[in-house]
Amino acid sequence: MKLHIAFDLTDLDHALSIAQSIHHHADIFEVGSLLIYKNGMQAVSRFKQQFPHKTILADLKIADRAKEATILCSDSGADWITVLAGARYNSIHSACNTAHERGKKIMLDLIDASSLGQSALEAKSFGVDALLLSIPNQDSSQLTFLETWDMVKGNTPLPVYISGNISLETLATIMDLNPAAIVIGKEITSAANPAAEAEKFYTLIHR
Numbered sequence: 001m002k003l004h005i006a007f008d009l010t011d012l013d014h015a016l017s018i019a020q021s022i023h024h025h026a027d028i029f030e031v032g033s034l035l036i037y038k039n040g041m042q043a044v045s046r047f048k049q050q051f052p053h054k055t056i057l058a059d060l061k062i063a064d065r066a067k068e069a070t071i072l073c074s075d076s077g078a079d080w081i082t083v084l085a086g087a088r089y090n091s092i093h094s095a096c097n098t099a100h101e102r103g104k105k106i107m108l109d110l111i112d113a114s115s116l117g118q119s120a121l122e123a124k125s126f127g128v129d130a131l132l133l134s135i136p137n138q139d140s141s142q143l144t145f146l147e148t149w150d151m152v153k154g155n156t157p158l159p160v161y162i163s164g165n166i167s168l169e170t171l172a173t174i175m176d177l178n179p180a181a182i183v184i185g186k187e188i189t190s191a192a193n194p195a196a197e198a199e200k201f202y203t204l205i206h207r
Contacts, residue, residue: 002027002181003205004161005188005198006059010038016050021195022188025202028055028181031078036060041076048077055079061109063087066095074102081105082132085119086112089126096127105129107161116148120155130180131156135164149177171204 005026007015012035019029029051035043036058044058058078062069066083073081083095085108096106108128113119116133123131133152135145153160159180166174167187174182184201191197 001175001179001205003198003202004028004030004057004163004181004183006030006032006163006183006185007189008032008034008185009189010034012039012043012046015043015189016046018189018194019047019051022198023051023054025195025198026054028057028080030057030059030183032185033059033061041072044073044076044078057082057107059109062091062095064091066091067098070095070098070104070106071102074099074104079104080107080129082107082109083128084108084112085110085123086114089122092126092128096129100127107132110134110152117151117155120152120158123156124158128158130159130161132161132163132183133179135162135166146177153177168200168204171201175205 057080062083163183
């Protein structure tokens with residue numbers, strides 16, 4: 001199980017400063033979509049330049065122009081790139097082929113999937129390398145998260161990453177599901193002491 005830290009900020013210098021303070025307690029750094037919207041591919045390239053040995057995921061959320069977007073992101077240093085499950089099938093397949101030609105990987109973000117089970121079932125045939133499942137807000141879903149997890153994990157052999165409002169208090173429950181990675185964002189990046197908070201998560205996940 002890995003600790004995947006998401007930087008959902010807009011200030012690139014600030015994000016890199018936090019990353020520098022916590023890089024010993026992270027397996028994956030995610031360059032969030034807001035950082036990319038504000039700073040373009042420079043956000044990805046600067047993370048890779050500063051942390052050349054760290055896995056860098058670019059949360060590009062590709063929906064269209066998949067080949068071109070994947071090339072741009074790959075050439076900027078991303079190791080992983082996200083594609084939306086709601087994208088057209090040929091877009092998902094194109095992103096996967098393009099990424100694999102460059103030694104990169106694709107994560108399918110299930111946030112907009114019309115059918116979680118169907119998207120999970122088809123993902124491997126498209127060439128997807130992993131799935132990202134977000135914990136739904138209780139007000140927006142009739143399913144419990146455990147039911148959602150079972151629906152996804154029961155339909156795919158691929159690694160599944162879990163994201164959402166995960167805190168130190170809820171971490172043990174998520175860990176019991178044994179996901180490939182747990183994605184933490186503002187619980188670390190907005191903490192008064194990001195390094196101390198990252199160390200707590202990292203120690204629990206890797207114990």
